Amino acid sequence: MLSIVGFFTLALAFLLAAYGLLAVIFGLVQKTPAWIESARLALLMIFPLVTVSVAALLILLAGQRFELAYVYSVTSLEMPLYLRLTALWGGQSGSLLFWSWLMAGFSLFFALHKWSRDADLLPWALLVVFFTLGFFLMINVFFEIPFERFWHFPDGSRVVSLLQPRGAWLLTPQDGQGLNPLLRHPGMIWHPPALYLGFTGFIIPFALAISTLAAGRNDRRWLEIARPWILIGWVFLSLGLVLGMRWAYDILGWGGYWGWDPVEIAALLPWLSGTALLHTNLLQARRDGFKRWNVVLVLLTFVLVIFGTFITRSGVISSVHAFAGSEIGSPMFIFTALLSLGSLGLLVYRWQDLQAGYEPAFGFNKETLMLFTNLILLSILVICFLGVIYPIISELITDTQITVGPAWYKRTAGPLFILLVLLVGVCPLAVWSGTNLARLSKRLRIVLPISLLVPLFVWLAGGVRHGVVLVSLWLVGFSILVMAADYIQQVLVALHKNQGNFWLALGAPVRRNRRRYGGVLVHLGIILMSIGIIGIEGLQQETQVTLSVGESVELSGVTFRFEALEHHEEEARWITEAVLSMSRAGEPVGALYPQREIYPNMGLAVTQPGLQGNLAVDLYAVLIDWRPISQDEATFRIFYNPLVSWLWVGSAMLTLGVVVALMPESARRKLERAAKSEVISG
Amino acid sequence: MTTTGSAGSKNNRIKFIIAGGLFLIAVLFMVISATRATAEFFMTVGELQQADGDLRGQNLRVSGAVIGDSIAYDPAANELQFTIAHIPGDMSDIQDSGGIGEVLHRAVNDPQNPRLDILYQGSAPDMLQDEAQAILTGTLNDEGVFIAEELLLKCPSKYEEALPDQVEK
Structure with missing residues (x-):
C-alpha cells in the first residue's frame, strides 16, 4: 500500500510539472497572467507531493520491507536504523528521488517569492524549473522507479513490477543484500546530502539568469535576488567536497583524501565556476560591470552540475562513485545537451545587450586582481575538464588511450592553486579601482619581513628542505598576516572611536560589515585548508x-x-x-x-x-x-x-564565514549603502 | 570612479589582453610539459609486443591476465616477478566475448596469446593469483620486461571485484 502511495504522489508530481510547463508556455504565448498563476500554484504542490513520496520510501526502508526491489538492494537486517534511512541515497533510484525532492524544495522559492517588481521574470523562471524538475521526476516515474516490488508466478518465474501482475504473488525475501560496506560509514549521513544541496541549490541562480536573458532585461536585479542562494549553494558544495575527502581519508585507506577520480573532478568543476561567480557577482553588485561574466558563470555552473550528474549516473565512466550501468544514459544525455545548447543559444542571442556599464582599469586594484583570480579558477576548470576527457579524445585521434593521473594534475593545477593563495593574500592590499602604491608599500614593509619568518621557522624547527613547500607556506603566512594586519587596523580605528573599550572594538569591524568579514573568514578558511593540502602533497x-x-x-x-x-x-x-x-x-x-x-x-x-x-x-x-x-x-x-588536520579546520572556518556573511542584520542595508557610496566616491 | 576616454579605454583593454594572454600561454606550456612527462599510454600486451622499440621510457599502462605459475617472489630483494597474458583493451570486446571472467580464463590458457614479463618492487598482494586481472603502470626496459611502479588487481570471480586492491610503490 505504502509503495503505491509513494509512487502515485510521485507520478502526480510529475504530471503537475508537465502541466506547469504547458501552462507557462500557454501563458507566455497568449500573454495570459492566469495561466502563469496556475503554473505557480502547480509548483507549490510539487514539493509536498514529493515529500510524501520520500516519506513513504523512508518508512519502507526503516521497516525492512524487502519485497521492494530498492529496499532489498540497499538494506539488510543487520544494518542499524540510521544506515537504513541513509540508504535513501544509497542506490540509483532512491538517490534520484532524494535529488528531485531537494530540487523541488529549492524550487518553492519561485512559487513563494514576491515578484511585484519583477513579474516579467517569473514565467521564464517557472519554465526552467518545470523543465528541469520535470525531467528528474520523469526519470523516477518511468526509468528508475524506487517503488517496484518482487512478484512470483506459480511456475516459479519472478518479475519486478510496480503493480501486481495477473496471477502473481508478492515475493518477500527474508533479508536484503545490504548497503555496500564502503557506504556504511557516518560520512554517508553528511557527504551526499551536502553535495546534493549544493548541486540542486544552483537551480535558483540558474533560473533567474535564464529568465533575465529571456525577458530581455540587462539590469542586475536577478543577481541581487540570487546572491544569498549562490552563497548557500556554494557553501554546501564546498562542504560536500570536504566531507567526501574526509570520508575517503577515513575509509578508503590509500593515505590521501583526493584521488583525482573523474567523479570527484565532476563535483569540483561547478565549485570552481561557482567560486569565480562569487567574485564577479561582487563586482556587478558594486558597479554595473562584469555582466557577461556573471551570466556565463551562472549558466556554466548549472550546466556543470547537470554534466556531473550525467557522468555519475549514466555509467559512461567507471569510478568508486559511479552507479553501475544503467538505462538512463540516453535520456540524461539528451537532457544535458538540451540544457547546455539552450543556455548557450540564449546567451549568444542576447550577448550584445549585456554591455557592461563600466570597464575596470588595469592596475593593482581589486577589479584587476579578481579578474585574474577568475582567470586562474577557470584555467583550473579547463585543465580538470581536459583531464577527464583526455582518454576519450586521445583514443578518437590516435587510437591509443592516453590517460593522465594525479601527477599530471599536480603539475598543472598545483601551481595555479599556489597562485590563488598568493592572490588571496595580496587582494586585501589593493583598493577598489585606481592604484594606491603608497598604502601597498606601507603594508608590505611590515608584513613581508614577518612573513619570511614562517619558512625560516619551518626550515629550522621542522627540518623541511622542500622548496615548493617552503614557498607555499611562506605565501600562506603572508596571506594570514595581511588579513590580520587589516583587521588590527580596523580594530584600532574602532578603539579610537569608542574611547578604548577593547572588547567592543575587537568585534566592531565584523558588526559593521558582516558581508565583508564573512568573506575574510572564508578566505582564511581556504588558506588554512591549503596548509593541509601543502602538508600532504609536499611532506x-x-x-x-x-x-x-x-x-x-x-x-x-x-x-x-x-x-x-x-x-x-x-x-x-x-x-x-x-x-x-x-x-x-x-x-x-x-x-x-x-x-x-x-x-x-x-x-x-x-x-x-x-x-x-x-x-x-x-x-x-x-x-x-x-x-x-x-x-x-x-x-x-x-x-x-x-598538517592534514588543517584541511578540516579550514573548512569549518569557511562555513562559519558564509554563515556570518548571510546573517540578517537590521541596520545592515543602510550601512552598506553608505559604505558603497563612500567607496565609489573615494 | 574612473571614466576613461575611448583612446584610454582601448589602451586599457590591450593591457588586459596582453596580461591575460601571457598567463594563458604559461598555463598552456605547463599543460604540454606535464602531459609529455606524465601521460600514460593505455596499451594491451599485444600492442606492446608489436610497438616495442619506440616506447622506451614512455609511461605505460597495461592490463592483462595473471598467469599463476609464473608468480615468483624474492623476499631478500623484495622483488616480485610474474607474467601476464594479453586481453582485449576495449570493454565492449570483453563483454562480447562472454565477460571479463571468461576472457581472463581463455587468455591464460591460450599458449599462442602474447605475454609480457613483469618486474615489481614489493611483496605479492593476496589478490595476485591465477586468472586475476592486473592493471600495471610503469615503463618497458631494454629486455622488454615491464618495470611496474603501480600494481592494481581485480578478481572478477571473487568478492573483491567491487573493491580493487591497490598497491603502490
Missing part, C-alpha cells in the same frame, strides 16, 4: 613493511611496533585488527588499530585505517595483508601525514 612520508609480532619500523622519527593481531566476529562481518604501538624517542605516543573487515554474506572486504592525529601530524596505518596465525606476520602501509 607526506610513507612506507610499506612486513613485520612479525614484536618487530618495529621507524618513519619520520616515530617508531611503530607491531604488538598483536586480533580476530573477532561482529554482526555479519569478520574483523581482523592489528595493534601498532607508537613511540617517539622512546616516549610512547599512543597506538594505531588498523582493521580489515570482511562481509562474508556480501563477499566484500573493507579496509579501515588506524589513525591518530593532531594539528601537527596524522599517523596513519593500513593493514594490507597477514599470514596465518602461526607466523603472526602482517604487512602494513604506514603514512606520516603532516
Whole structure:
C-alpha cells in the first residue's frame, strides 16, 4: 500500500510539472497572467507531493520491507536504523528521488517569492524549473522507479513490477543484500546530502539568469535576488567536497583524501565556476560591470552540475562513485545537451545587450586582481575538464588511450592553486579601482619581513628542505598576516572611536560589515585548508613493511611496533585488527588499530585505517595483508601525514564565514549603502 | 570612479589582453610539459609486443591476465616477478566475448596469446593469483620486461571485484 502511495504522489508530481510547463508556455504565448498563476500554484504542490513520496520510501526502508526491489538492494537486517534511512541515497533510484525532492524544495522559492517588481521574470523562471524538475521526476516515474516490488508466478518465474501482475504473488525475501560496506560509514549521513544541496541549490541562480536573458532585461536585479542562494549553494558544495575527502581519508585507506577520480573532478568543476561567480557577482553588485561574466558563470555552473550528474549516473565512466550501468544514459544525455545548447543559444542571442556599464582599469586594484583570480579558477576548470576527457579524445585521434593521473594534475593545477593563495593574500592590499602604491608599500614593509619568518621557522624547527613547500607556506603566512594586519587596523580605528573599550572594538569591524568579514573568514578558511593540502602533497612520508609480532619500523622519527593481531566476529562481518604501538624517542605516543573487515554474506572486504592525529601530524596505518596465525606476520602501509588536520579546520572556518556573511542584520542595508557610496566616491 | 576616454579605454583593454594572454600561454606550456612527462599510454600486451622499440621510457599502462605459475617472489630483494597474458583493451570486446571472467580464463590458457614479463618492487598482494586481472603502470626496459611502479588487481570471480586492491610503490 505504502509503495503505491509513494509512487502515485510521485507520478502526480510529475504530471503537475508537465502541466506547469504547458501552462507557462500557454501563458507566455497568449500573454495570459492566469495561466502563469496556475503554473505557480502547480509548483507549490510539487514539493509536498514529493515529500510524501520520500516519506513513504523512508518508512519502507526503516521497516525492512524487502519485497521492494530498492529496499532489498540497499538494506539488510543487520544494518542499524540510521544506515537504513541513509540508504535513501544509497542506490540509483532512491538517490534520484532524494535529488528531485531537494530540487523541488529549492524550487518553492519561485512559487513563494514576491515578484511585484519583477513579474516579467517569473514565467521564464517557472519554465526552467518545470523543465528541469520535470525531467528528474520523469526519470523516477518511468526509468528508475524506487517503488517496484518482487512478484512470483506459480511456475516459479519472478518479475519486478510496480503493480501486481495477473496471477502473481508478492515475493518477500527474508533479508536484503545490504548497503555496500564502503557506504556504511557516518560520512554517508553528511557527504551526499551536502553535495546534493549544493548541486540542486544552483537551480535558483540558474533560473533567474535564464529568465533575465529571456525577458530581455540587462539590469542586475536577478543577481541581487540570487546572491544569498549562490552563497548557500556554494557553501554546501564546498562542504560536500570536504566531507567526501574526509570520508575517503577515513575509509578508503590509500593515505590521501583526493584521488583525482573523474567523479570527484565532476563535483569540483561547478565549485570552481561557482567560486569565480562569487567574485564577479561582487563586482556587478558594486558597479554595473562584469555582466557577461556573471551570466556565463551562472549558466556554466548549472550546466556543470547537470554534466556531473550525467557522468555519475549514466555509467559512461567507471569510478568508486559511479552507479553501475544503467538505462538512463540516453535520456540524461539528451537532457544535458538540451540544457547546455539552450543556455548557450540564449546567451549568444542576447550577448550584445549585456554591455557592461563600466570597464575596470588595469592596475593593482581589486577589479584587476579578481579578474585574474577568475582567470586562474577557470584555467583550473579547463585543465580538470581536459583531464577527464583526455582518454576519450586521445583514443578518437590516435587510437591509443592516453590517460593522465594525479601527477599530471599536480603539475598543472598545483601551481595555479599556489597562485590563488598568493592572490588571496595580496587582494586585501589593493583598493577598489585606481592604484594606491603608497598604502601597498606601507603594508608590505611590515608584513613581508614577518612573513619570511614562517619558512625560516619551518626550515629550522621542522627540518623541511622542500622548496615548493617552503614557498607555499611562506605565501600562506603572508596571506594570514595581511588579513590580520587589516583587521588590527580596523580594530584600532574602532578603539579610537569608542574611547578604548577593547572588547567592543575587537568585534566592531565584523558588526559593521558582516558581508565583508564573512568573506575574510572564508578566505582564511581556504588558506588554512591549503596548509593541509601543502602538508600532504609536499611532506607526506610513507612506507610499506612486513613485520612479525614484536618487530618495529621507524618513519619520520616515530617508531611503530607491531604488538598483536586480533580476530573477532561482529554482526555479519569478520574483523581482523592489528595493534601498532607508537613511540617517539622512546616516549610512547599512543597506538594505531588498523582493521580489515570482511562481509562474508556480501563477499566484500573493507579496509579501515588506524589513525591518530593532531594539528601537527596524522599517523596513519593500513593493514594490507597477514599470514596465518602461526607466523603472526602482517604487512602494513604506514603514512606520516603532516598538517592534514588543517584541511578540516579550514573548512569549518569557511562555513562559519558564509554563515556570518548571510546573517540578517537590521541596520545592515543602510550601512552598506553608505559604505558603497563612500567607496565609489573615494 | 574612473571614466576613461575611448583612446584610454582601448589602451586599457590591450593591457588586459596582453596580461591575460601571457598567463594563458604559461598555463598552456605547463599543460604540454606535464602531459609529455606524465601521460600514460593505455596499451594491451599485444600492442606492446608489436610497438616495442619506440616506447622506451614512455609511461605505460597495461592490463592483462595473471598467469599463476609464473608468480615468483624474492623476499631478500623484495622483488616480485610474474607474467601476464594479453586481453582485449576495449570493454565492449570483453563483454562480447562472454565477460571479463571468461576472457581472463581463455587468455591464460591460450599458449599462442602474447605475454609480457613483469618486474615489481614489493611483496605479492593476496589478490595476485591465477586468472586475476592486473592493471600495471610503469615503463618497458631494454629486455622488454615491464618495470611496474603501480600494481592494481581485480578478481572478477571473487568478492573483491567491487573493491580493487591497490598497491603502490
